[in-house]
Amino acid sequence: xxxxxxxxxxxxxxxxxxxxxxxxxxxxxxxxxxxxxxxxxxxxxxxxxxxxxxxxxxxxxxxxxxxxxxxxxxxxxxxxxxx
Numbered sequence: 257x258x259x260x261x262x263x264x265x266x267x268x269x270x271x272x273x274x275x276x277x278x279x280x281x282x283x284x285x286x287x288x289x290x291x292x293x294x295x296x297x298x299x300x301x302x303x304x305x306x307x308x309x310x311x312x313x314x315x316x317x318x319x320x321x322x323x324x325x326x327x328x329x330x331x332x333x334x335x336x337x338x339x
Contacts, residue, residue, distance in 0.1 A: 264333050270325075272321075272325045283296040295313065295314070
């Protein structure tokens, strides 16, 4: 509702991506490794064969999230008022 009423600021997609990266770092700092909250410590079970390391897994997830955030910004900017 907020996006419909207020609009979506330009360049918000990369800010959302930075917030996601900060959230993963926070999870790494304050949650136990065993919980693997927000895949902060290791590749999600079942995906190990696709990714040789946790770093590449995070790069892939960041690229996919960035693409989704960018597409959502474009769509929401078309549907709502300009800010």
